[in-house]
Amino acid sequence: MAQILVDNLDPIILKKLETLAKQHGRSLQEELKHILRQAAETATHYHTGGNMEKAREAVTRAQVRYTGKTFSDSTELIREDREQ
Structure with a gap:
């Protein structure tokens, strides 16, 4: 199976991903696979x-x-709304 390396990942994003993994009872790797599969x-x-x-x-x-x-035709209604 293929491997992916993500360079320069924002530490805040990594922390959020780790938190998600913990909330779902998964390892970070399992959580990332789940997110990629869904996407x-x-x-x-x-x-x-x-x-x-x-x-x-x-x-x-x-x-x-x-x-x-x-x-x-809703054009006039839109114009009126924009002018407010």
Whole structure:
């Protein structure tokens, strides 16, 4: 398995990571693996759009719900709010 070396890590960040590890009952190395795993899974889910079939179904439902409805232009409301 690969190893990673992190140079010049801020000591405050290291202390926070050690505290997190202790709170979760893990070693620092286990905590870092957990954080990296979560970050990788989140990024993968975000970039692939998760379940595309469910996303398409949600878009279709929204299109049906809003078909034929007219919405006001909010530009004037935003201008008024900014001027306050």
